[in-house]
Amino acid sequence: MTDHVILALDGGAANAVAERWVAERWRHFGVDVEVTTVLEHVPLAAGYPDVERDRRRERLDRVAERLRERLPDATVRVVMRQGDIVDELLDASRSANLVVIGMTYVDAIDELAHLPLGLRLAGRTKGVLVVVPTAWEGGGTGVVAGWDMDAAGEAAMAFAAREARHAASALTIVHAGHGDLPRDLELAAERIRASHPETPVNVVPNERSAADAILETARGAALVVVGSRGRGPLEDLFLGSVSEHVLARSSVPVAVAPVPAEPIDVSPGLEDEDLM
Template identity: 30%
Template sequence: MTAQDPRRDVAVGYDGSVPALAALEWAAAEAARRGSTLVVVSAIDHLGLPTGALTGAPLSTEGRYAEAERRAQDGAAYVLRQHPGLRVATEAVLGGAADALVRVSHEVGLVVVGSRGLDPATSTLLGSVAFAVSGHASCPVVVVRGDGRRRPGPGTPVAVGFDGTPPSLVALDAAADVAAETGAALRVVCAWRPPPESWVSAFWEVLGDESDQVREERSRAEKVVEAARDRATARHTGLVVAGRVVTGPPARAIVEAADGAALVVVGSRGRGNLASLVLGSVGHGVVHDAQCPVLVVHGDGEQVPGSSWNAGPTRRAVP
């Protein structure tokens, strides 16, 4: 581990692809902001093929490891050209990228991944690596969508999906911390929809009116947003917080309400009529469709610090 607190370190998966380069740029800027070490992780599979190579002779074990090392070093060299003086380390891993990054997540404070990688067998849609890491990592995960140079700050707010459940409290606190540290405004989004069996509510909505049940649910959502605003401003005095109550499928509503944001934050799960922020469904939807990086945080109401587990492949410091 590094001499600094490893829970502040940032790890990024890098395979040389364009999405991985965007993730590398985002991760490097975040490590520089934190004053921490950036760990560039490159993994290559056990089949004797470089990631993404479907033709050609398989590489030997030594060749596979050398290829992983080369990629990690290439990523580190690129970062140091952009951020001279940044502390950078590399890890070359023989095995799956998702497994490698989930293991590293026990040792660092943040893992960053791109939206997809080189391997066409695993890079469908968002990419299985991004889904697996965001769902199983022991620390927060950022999936970089779009331009990796887009950062929270004045004029580029942080958005957070919030439904009042304990996991969404963790997301709210994380979003408030990021906004306060970067000078960004915070946008709290609460998505809700009437129970599907409420045909009476649907009837009155068609007529442009609302039933008592719909008004009650909307009022509840507004109170949830107000409570979130109070919590965020109590945590960070002076933080600018705006609330939005939106109706409709939660993933779509959160993505649309996050338009213009530099980062959107979701919890690992949620529940209730206030649209659930379940990572397996809504969280995946937000990660897949967002036009900016997405921060996925885990927990049931308390932040869980990363452990300093030292097992695993050798980490090489880059001079």
């Protein structure tokens, strides 16, 4: 299996961890990597746009060369884009399995213009968005998925099960609601166990807020997976979206799985009555 991965560099300090995450993932997945940056509107001083473009291109070439050395079997190419950074990356995501960016820890946000790029893209990319925090130290074991009884929860579960299977690690599912574990979650977990018998699957009840429960469970994990309903970043943020809270606070990489155009079958052909 080969994933088309877009590694998006925004010029910030978090670029290095995103690059490292892509390199580490190659141990379990074949990757075709596109290293990209978006040259936004620049001052019109004489010669400045060309100087900035050349500087960005040199940076991309250095990253691409390091990845070629670390990933000898991978295809690595460089793409320069120009325009609005969010619009350009959303458009690029149409042809990618993963869009990977780094992000600095977020403490407080008061307006859209100050949102980190990861939060501005969350829930809007066509492929899965992976946000790697600067606090990430590498390594970690297991995949943690936040689940809710909707299409976003199913999307997160399907992607998380795939990641856990290929990394030969355990999958831990955290219920993103309150109260007893719903029957639908138990059935979904059983479907994953049936279709991926080599993957240990654990279900964790939630006695706290959903975001806190996911973050607590994910300490020491390799990856956290959450679903997104595809709403705008400000709406989600102010409404207390679980995905955005996890993105803003996690010390391990977070994958945001969008709801697909077609329904997901975690294990096609396995009916609920087969699990009773």
